[in-house]
Amino acid sequence: MRILIADDNAALAEGLAYVLQKSGHVVEAVTDGQATLDALERGRFELLVLDYGMPRLDGAQVLGRVRARADYLPVLLASARDDAPRRLAEQGLVVDAVLCKPFSINAFESTIEELERGICRSAPRHAVHFGPLVCDPADGSATLDGVRLELAEDERRLLERLASHHGEAVAADELAQIAGGPVEPVIARLAERLHATALRIVTVRGIGWCLATA
Structure with a gap:
């Protein structure tokens, strides 16, 4: 899969990218909300790993613009804020999976695998x-x-x-x-x-x- 990781902790983003690349995924990592939108504008991704608290634009602002697009992009919310899923839900913003920081690499890899299986099953088969x-x-x-x-x-x-x-x-x-x-x-x-x-x-x-x- 082509995966975009958006997290203001550059070391964490690079570490997660390394884990995914070892599994054969194509990964790009960015560290702020505007860079996330810029990356999505430049290229096509099949999954977004999204932090909630980021500079320039936070996770809610990014997700709002992502969900306004015509095509549906699966999103894994990875945040240290326990209230992040509730805050997003109050704005009518839906994510496909949630991981609360700190999480283990095993939990991260398992979640990615589950999302990948779901994405493959539900991927549109349009010409x-x-x-x-x-x-x-x-x-x-x-x-x-x-x-x-x-x-x-x-x-x-x-x-x-x-x-x-x-x-x-x-x-x-x-x-x-x-x-x-x-x-x-x-x-x-x-x-x-x-x-x-x-x-x-x-x-x-x-x-x-x-x-x-x-």
């Missing part, structure tokens, strides 16, 4: 559109101008993720996780399959790749 390309995760198809592309499963997964980012670069490590191994050979095969089409895969130096229209 992803990018120009003439339609990737439908419900039936595992990818069509270009209505013609089905014959792709290997790792190629299809990468194409779907690239399409879902609407022309934004996707990090190499994220794509490697999706490919289940070295990503460069899969990207090369996919680029070759798209060579004569209206789509192309562009290398973004220092980041990864993006899907673009020719």
